[in-house]
Amino acid sequence: MRPARPFEFPDEQQRALRTARRLAWLTIAYLSTVVVLMYLTLGASQAMKAAWVEDLLGFIPPIAFLFASKVARRHPNHRVPFGYHRAITIAYLAGSMALLGMGLFLLADSAMKLVTREHPVIGAVAPFGRPVWLGYLMIPVLLWSAIPIIFIGRAKLRLAKVLNDKVLHADALMNKADWLTAFAAIAGVVGIGYGFWWADAVAASIIAFDIAHDGFKHLRASVGDLMDRTPRTVDYSKEDPLPGRLKAFLEQQPWIREAEVRAREEGHVYFADALVVPATTDHLVERIAETTGAALELDWRLGDLVLMPVEELPEDDESTESRQGREAQRNGEQHAP
Amino acid sequence: MDVPTVPRPARGIALLAAAVLALAGCGMPKDPEGTLDRARGGTLRVGLLLDPPWSGLSEGRPEGVEVELLEGFAKSIGATIEWKVGPAGELMKALEHRQLDVVAGGLTKENPFLKKLGVTRPYHRTELWIGVPPGVATSQVEGLEVAAKGGTSEPQLVRDAGAKAVEVDRLEDYPGARAAPRWQLEAWGYEPIGEPLEKRKHVMAVPPGENALLLALDEHLVRVGPDVDAALRERGGSG
Numbered sequence: 001m002r003p004a005r006p007f008e009f010p011d012e013q014q015r016a017l018r019t020a021r022r023l024a025w026l027t028i029a030y031l032s033t034v035v036v037l038m039y040l041t042l043g044a045s046q047a048m049k050a051a052w053v054e055d056l057l058g059f060i061p062p063i064a065f066l067f068a069s070k071v072a073r074r075h076p077n078h079r080v081p082f083g084y085h086r087a088i089t090i091a092y093l094a095g096s097m098a099l100l101g102m103g104l105f106l107l108a109d110s111a112m113k114l115v116t117r118e119h120p121v122i123g124a125v126a127p128f129g130r131p132v133w134l135g136y137l138m139i140p141v142l143l144w145s146a147i148p149i150i151f152i153g154r155a156k157l158r159l160a161k162v163l164n165d166k167v168l169h170a171d172a173l174m175n176k177a178d179w180l181t182a183f184a185a186i187a188g189v190v191g192i193g194y195g196f197w198w199a200d201a202v203a204a205s206i207i208a209f210d211i212a213h214d215g216f217k218h219l220r221a222s223v224g225d226l227m228d229r230t231p232r233t234v235d236y237s238k239e240d241p242l243p244g245r246l247k248a249f250l251e252q253q254p255w256i257r258e259a260e261v262r263a264r265e266e267g268h269v270y271f272a273d274a275l276v277v278p279a280t281t282d283h284l285v286e287r288i289a290e291t292t293g294a295a296l297e298l299d300w301r302l303g304d305l306v307l308m309p310v311e312e313l314p315e316d317d318e319s320t321e322s323r324q325g326r327e328a329q330r331n332g333e334q335h336a337p
Numbered sequence: 338m339d340v341p342t343v344p345r346p347a348r349g350i351a352l353l354a355a356a357v358l359a360l361a362g363c364g365m366p367k368d369p370e371g372t373l374d375r376a377r378g379g380t381l382r383v384g385l386l387l388d389p390p391w392s393g394l395s396e397g398r399p400e401g402v403e404v405e406l407l408e409g410f411a412k413s414i415g416a417t418i419e420w421k422v423g424p425a426g427e428l429m430k431a432l433e434h435r436q437l438d439v440v441a442g443g444l445t446k447e448n449p450f451l452k453k454l455g456v457t458r459p460y461h462r463t464e465l466w467i468g469v470p471p472g473v474a475t476s477q478v479e480g481l482e483v484a485a486k487g488g489t490s491e492p493q494l495v496r497d498a499g500a501k502a503v504e505v506d507r508l509e510d511y512p513g514a515r516a517a518p519r520w521q522l523e524a525w526g527y528e529p530i531g532e533p534l535e536k537r538k539h540v541m542a543v544p545p546g547e548n549a550l551l552l553a554l555d556e557h558l559v560r561v562g563p564d565v566d567a568a569l570r571e572r573g574g575s576g
Binding site: 118119120121122123124125126129130131132135136152190192193195196197 | 364365367371454455456457458528545546547548551552555556563
C-alpha cells in the first residue's frame with residue numbers, strides 16, 4: 001500500500017508559512033502582556049472578565065497553528081497513510097468547542113447579573129500612594145488589548161489566503177474583530193463611570209455572544225473538514241472551483257471521454273478521486289500515471305489524486321456545474337455555462 | 338499598492354480612542370443612586386458595629402477610632418452624621434438596600450457580609466499575635482496558657498498555634514500571655530512571640546455600586562491613614 005505522496009509547500013507558500021509562524025509567536029507574546037494587564041485591572045467588572053476570557057481563549061489558534069504547521073508537514077507513512085494534514089483541524093475543533101462553551105457560560109453569567117440587578121463595585125487602587133479609580137486604569141489596558149491585534153489580524157488574513165489555511169483565516173478574522181470586544185468593554189466601564197450599573201452586564205453579554213458566535217462558526221468549519229466536505233474557498237463564501245478545473249482538465253485529455261471528480265479538504269490541501277471513462281484502453285496504466293502527474297501540477301493545493309478508470313460514470317442527482325450555478329445565482333453572480 | 342499613508346482603520350481607531358479618553362475624564366465615577374451627591378451638604382447615614390477601640394458608645398454617644406475617621410470624612414463633604422447602632426446582619430442588609438450610606442466598626446476584609454457590598458481599600462493592616470508580659474522570657478508557644486477573647490475566632494486560632502486558650506471577656510484582667518493585635522500588645526508593653534495568628538485588614542463598607550462615594554471615602558482614609566496608629570496607641574490603654 002502506498003501512502004499519499006509527500007507534501008511540500010511551493011516557495012511562495014514556504015515564505016508565507018515562515019511569516020505566519022513568526023506572527024503566531026508575536027500573537028502569543030502580545031497576548032501574554034494583555035492577559036496579565038487585564039488580570040491586574042479586572043476589578044468586579046463583568047465586561048472586563050468576559051474580555052479577559054476572550055483573550056485567554058485567543059491563545060488557542062496561534063498555539064494550534066504553530067503545533068500543527070509542524071506536524072501537518074510530516075510525510076505520510078505506513079501508520080498514517082493519508083498524511084498529517086488533519087492535525088490542524090483537530091486542534092481547531094477542540095479550540096472552537098472551548099470558545100462556544102465559554103461564550104455560552106459567560107452569556108448566562110452576564111444575563112444573571114442583569115436579572116439580579118447587581119450593581120458592580122469598581123473602587124480605587126493606589127499603586128503610587130494616591131487612590132485612583134480603577135476604571136481609569138481599565139480603559140488604557142483595554143485600548144492596548146484592542147489596537148495592536150487589529151494590525152496583526154490584517155497581516156494574518158493576507159497570509160491565510162496565500163496558504164489556503166482556513167484555521168489561520170478564521171483566527172485572523174477573530175483578531176480583526178477583537179476591537180469590537182475591547183470597545184464594548186470600554187463602553188461598559190464608561191457606562192458604570194456615568195452611573196449606569198447595567199452597562200457592564202450588557203457589554204459583557206455582547207462580548208460573550210461574540211465569543212460563542214465565533215466558536216460556533218469555527219466549529220461548523222472544522223466539523224465540515226472532518227466530514228470530508230467538498231472543498232470551499234478559504235473564507236467559506238463559495239465552493240472552490242478547483243475540482244471543476246480538474247474535471248475540465250481531465251476531459252481535455254484525448255484518451256478520456258468523461259470524468260467525474262470527488263474531492264475533499266485535508267487541511268491546506270485537497271485530496272481528489274477522479275472516475276474517468278476512457279475512450280481507449282491502450283497504454284492505460286502509462287496514461288493514468290502521466291495524466292495524474294500533469295493534473296497535480298495544476299495547483300499546489302491538489303495534494304493527491306487517484307485516477308480510476310470505469311465503464312460508465314455513476315448516476316448522479318446533480319452535476320457539479322448545476323450545483324455551483326445555483327449557489328452562484330444565490331450569491332447574485334452571473335454564471336457562464 | 339503600498340502607498341505610505343496611515344491605513345484607514347488606524348485613523349478611525351485613533352479618533353475613537355481620543356474620544357474615549359476625553360469622555361472618560363469627565364466626572365467619572367458617578368453613583369448610580371446619587372448617594373455621595375445627596376450626602377454632600379446633607380446627612381451621611383452611618384451604621385456602627387461596636388468593637389472598641391474602633392467603635393464604641395460612651396454615654397450613648399458614638400466614639401472610637403473609626404468614629405473619628407468618619408466624622409472627619411463627613412466634615413470634608415459638609416455633611417452631618419446620622420448614627421445607627423445595631424447588629425451586623427441588620428446593618429449590612431440596610432446598607433445593601435441603600436438605607437445606610439456607610440457601615441463601619443472593626444470590619445475586616447475577610448468578613449463574609451462584605452461579599453455583596455462595596456468595600457474600601459484596607460486603611461489599616463495589623464496582625465493577631467500571642468504576646469507575653471514584660472519580664473517573662475518565654476518564646477515557646479507550645480502548651481503556653483494564653484488568654485483569648487471569648488465569643489470570637491481567636492481562642493481557636495490560639496489552639497491552632499499549639500497553645501492552650503483561656504477564654505476571657507476582658508484580656509486586661511488576665512495577668513499572663515494574651516492574644517491580641519500587635520498595636521494592642523505594644524500599648525500594654527507586651528512582647529509578641531511565635532508566628533502571627535491572623536492578618537487583619539481593616540475596611541469600611543458602602544452600598545454596592547456607589548463608586549463615587551467609595552472613591553471619596555478611600556481618598557479620605559488614605560489621607561488620614563497615618564493618624565490611625567497614633568489613635569490606636571492612645572486608646573490601647575495600659576495593663
